[in-house]
Amino acid sequence: MINTAPFYHVIHKESEVFFHAFQNKIPLLLKGPTGTGKSRFVEYMAHELDKKLITISCHEETSSTDLIGRFIIKGAETIWIDGPLTTAVKEGAILYLDEVAEARPDVIVAIHSLTDHRRELFIDKLGETVKAHEGFMLVASFNPGYQRGFKELKPSTKQRFVALSFDYPKPDIEAEILINESGIDESNAKKLVNIGRKIRNLTELGLTETVSTRLLVDAAKLIHSGLPKRLSVNVAVVEPLTDDPQTLEALKDLVALMI
Template structure:
């Protein structure tokens, strides 16, 4: 299947609720391949979904969009090296003079039928992977060891995770036994035309500058010999375009929003800054 490339706008439409007092932002999403259709079928069949791709390619925005399309509550967990199964499942807390149990976000999602999104799941501790195993196979249940209880997942419960295959490759990766519990959608950076349109829509920057920013990003993304852990994301370009649109000098905006976030290596930073100066 062709890579699913996100085209998004951070200025979503507005939907008013029935009482007209609350406004809900509707994330805008332009399907490129069959990712929306695939996700819908995965939800219908209760199959977990793994979104894989570089930082800033729109994995989180896609989940936001699909949760809205399916009219489901979305619970997002940004995983890191300290994220444990206890954080997700729940714990006992002291409340007044009593010790009471408090469900974690995963348990709440399992019980209520929400979509839970584990962002950068490979960053979490190994016990998190163990905890979700029974939710990613035919059992569709969650065992809460501290209570000695097993909770059957609500019929609408869905587990979604994201993973950046290129980040710390060989150090923090998902095991094949875990990856094969999901279906997977691949995300990548938008093509140059779509990316320029994103910048214009996001920031009202002029088309000429938008094209130059995209050209810079494309050039840096192709400089694989620099050995950068991450490359220029669409998110960084949006930040640069915003700064330029509000009056910051183009070269300075590109340096602080695009170049400096990529590396702390002084020589590489200066080389990239010189390149950007010439292109902008």
């Protein structure tokens, strides 16, 4: 259980959607760029529902075995260890597959029977089928704009979920987030938000990813702790965005003007 309520600003009735999806035992898919609050939202809802949350950060090596479980040798015997997916299914927890599109295809196959009316998990190594606990919920997230055309969820998979779209919050809400997360004052919070919005609009730079709210929070924390403003923004926002020297200089010049 998450004991302390995570700060989250509800914008488009997403908490109502989550609650009704949970009540109706429908899996939920969160779509949006990195750093827009998808993971924080799931933590917030797990706290609101007083549910155990199990989070899996998916990557290209994440397999169904990692999620379902495996046999291990312990002393002179071989024993079965449940994976996080199996544990969540049995205990009735919320399972959050962060960046599910990054996982191997067999992960999608493994969760198919959990995302329809069956709500069951087949463990092929044990020859068992586990019926999901009444309180089990599957939540997944992915970034539709990342590596478009290379790693995307199939329409047949997406249609097994109800979906919510996330984007960067409006300036006043984003400033509120920075203040709550870092303790920074309102004036500097607004300056950081303006820098973030300006860089997001610079499409001609060809950045793979743009400034997330998460990066702005990091910059705000550094400023609040006493690091100079320009340096804070350069190391927390500019440097993580690109390795191209010309783009770095252009962004640093922009920050120097705006800070």
